[in-house]
Amino acid sequence: MLSVHDLELRVGARMLMEDVTFRVERGDKIGLVGRNGAGKTTLTKVLAGEELATGGTIERSGEVGYLPQDPRSGNPEDLARTRILDARGLGQIMLGMEKAAQEMGDSDAKVSAAAMKTYGNLQDRFTALGGYAAEAEAASIASNLSLPDRILDQPLSTLSGGQRRRIELARILFSGAETMLLDEPTNHLDADSVVWLREFLKNFQGGLIVISHDVELVEETVNRVFYLDANRQVIDIYNMSWKNYQRQRAADEERRKKERVNVEKKAGVLQMQAAKFGAKASKAAAAHQMVRRAEKMLSGLDEVRAVDRVAKLRFPEPAPCGRTPLMASNL
Incomplete structure (x- = not known):
């Protein structure tokens, strides 16, 4: 996978x-x-x-089916129904069958005969891919996503962003990915x-x-x-399940907080010792090493603390509006 x-x-x-x-x-x-x-x-x-x-x-x-937040895939001129069915290669086959069916009634015998052969070949492929049962499955998925026939029979270019997204979701669910x-x-x-x-x-x-x-x-x-x-x-x-994850995640965060406190205490002790040793020339090198150790211990915590902070914003009460911002009548 x-x-x-x-x-x-x-x-x-x-x-x-x-x-x-x-x-x-x-x-x-x-x-x-x-x-x-x-x-x-x-x-x-x-x-x-x-x-x-x-x-x-x-x-x-x-196959991997991917639904992005803002899907804009597919030929804008394709019908929504065709876009969904094409997830299994059915959409274009059905269009070809419709075209061949029209040409089968052509007055030119050669055109009609060629169309009949094309229709038969496409129908075999259509059946092999699930045929009308697959078409019914796609229609059921679309219906459950609030995509009625009137939307499925429209070109993608005429649909809203929300409708396009539901079409792409239906396509992925139908695809068999x-x-x-x-x-x-x-x-x-x-x-x-x-x-x-x-x-x-x-x-x-x-x-x-x-x-x-x-x-x-x-x-x-x-x-x-x-x-x-x-x-x-x-x-x-x-x-694990979502609920078990929430409990485990809370326990992990609590453990990390305790680890941070312990690291800060140890680093603080090193900094105090370094300050005492720094006053003596004979122990300046040892003091320098202690400072570096403390800085290394704290370096991983600074970023964590910076990101963990949550901004608290307070907005002043807005002044009274001098005009009516919106009015509707007899909607």
Whole structure:
């Protein structure tokens, strides 16, 4: 499915992660979490082959379906239905069958005969790929994502951003991809569609990596959690459910806080001893070594503390508005 070894990702001069190794097997359903800017979207793009890693290797076996946050794929003139069906190679075949069916009625016997042969060949391919049962499956997926026939029969160029995104999600779910990478799949979905998607992902048998702010979705679907730690530039892997991950993550953070306190105490002792030794010329070298040891111990904590700080903003009460900003009548 996916095998990642010694992965390194950078954005400009900023290191996102390095020496990251993991595998995604059949049945793995991974929730990808981390602070904003930690590199979740960048990682999924790299795993999908949309962008290149700075270092390391990625091996993919089987088809990978990737849903970006702002999908703009496909020929804008294609019908939405064709875009979905083309995930299994059916869309263009059906268009070819429709064209051949029209030409079969041509008054020119040669054109008609050629069209009949073309239609037969396309129909054989259509049947081999699942035929009308697959078409019904695609229609069912689209319907559950609130994509009725009137939308499916429109060109992609006429659809809104939310509709385009649902079309791409339907395409991936229909594709039969062995591995799915879904970046915020519940965006632009109504409540019923979200519930249906949760059930679909729960029953999905392949590999899944999902980024989502929908807590219920990750609670119900994931069996592994990858936490992107922007401070340490690593991925912490938790082979457990979402709720167990939350408990384990809290315990890990508490342990790290205690370790930080201990390091700061030890560094403080070294700094005090260095200050005492520094007053004596005979012990200046020892004092210098103590200072360097203390600085080394603290260097890894400074970045952590800087990122862990949360800004608290207070805005003044706004002045009364002198004009009516919006008025509606007889809507």
